[in-house]
Amino acid sequence: MFLFNNFPPEIRALIWGFTVGPRTVEVNITGLDRRDRKKAFSLVSTTPIPAPLQICREARNLGLYKQAFSDVGSKLRYIWVNLDIDMISIGKSELWHFHAVAPSIRRLRFQREHQEDFWFVYESKELRRFVNVEEIHVVCQDGWFDWGTAAVDISWPCAEENVLLFDPDEDLTIKLTEVDQMCIDWMEETTRIARQEENEITRQELADRVPL
Known part of the structure; x- marks a missing residue:
């Protein structure tokens, strides 16, 4: 044998x-x-x-x-x-615990609520220590839509297209860049509708001034 x-x-x-x-x-x-x-x-x-x-x-x-x-x-x-290949999943553990090993982590996963003050104001800045991270997965406790401004609010240490958002309630996975574009489209559509309504009000006011 x-x-x-x-x-x-x-x-x-x-x-x-x-x-x-x-x-x-x-x-x-x-x-x-x-x-x-x-x-x-x-x-x-x-x-x-x-x-x-x-x-x-x-x-x-x-x-x-x-x-x-x-x-x-x-x-x-x-x-x-x-x-080099493992995804390091820290759950709700705070990022400052991992200062010593942050430069060696290439793939990071954590669970956060974007609207939570501690994360939004303070802890998100700790991401800059993960200087070699190539991919980040975020489990969104408050749903993916509340992360719509995260591309602007947070300085991500990796390319934004490599940041994935997971919504456990909707069983949904979506790229940060896609959420960002959806929010831009939503804001543009909201602005368009508001202007349209404003123009209609102005038109109606002008029409009311015209004598019969």
């Missing part, structure tokens, strides 16, 4: 490489009190360790995944990730 270990090392490495695919890795902060940032908090993840790393030492030594996020949280913990 021909065994896997009978393959040359370079062939085995190639096969191990084929086992790697993009994942959504949940990375969350627990035990947080926003009013006291010195309070102890912990890094947790519900995402299983990648299967190849659980099989043998050879797969672990190939560097298919790296230990990351050990700088996040008050306890020394890490999560196995491939930051």
Whole structure:
């Protein structure tokens, strides 16, 4: 019987490489009190360790995944990730927790309410720390329509066409650029109707002044 270990090392490495695919890795902060940032908090993840790393030492030594996020949280913990392809999903965890690793994250997912003051006024500015992010997914707690001005309100660190909005209530996925254009179209249509109504009122007023 021909065994896997009978393959040359370079062939085995190639096969191990084929086992790697993009994942959504949940990375969350627990035990947080926003009013006291010195309070102890912990890094947790519900995402299983990648299967190849659980099989043998050879797969672990190939560097298919790296230990990351050990700088996040008050306890020394890490999560196995491939930051080149994995989507880092932080849920409602606040962005400032990830300052140390922000430059290494290429794909980011989080859940926010755009009209919430803390996000809109303060936290959205933290996105500038994610200087190498290429793709951002936003789960819209308040629905996608309330994010219509987000292209203007927020300085996104990646191309706006790479920002996707997810509306869990409507089970809808839409690009930020599409929402932006829809809002522009809506404003233009609203302005057109308002002008049309204003012109009609003016026309009616002029008609009323004409003697019979």
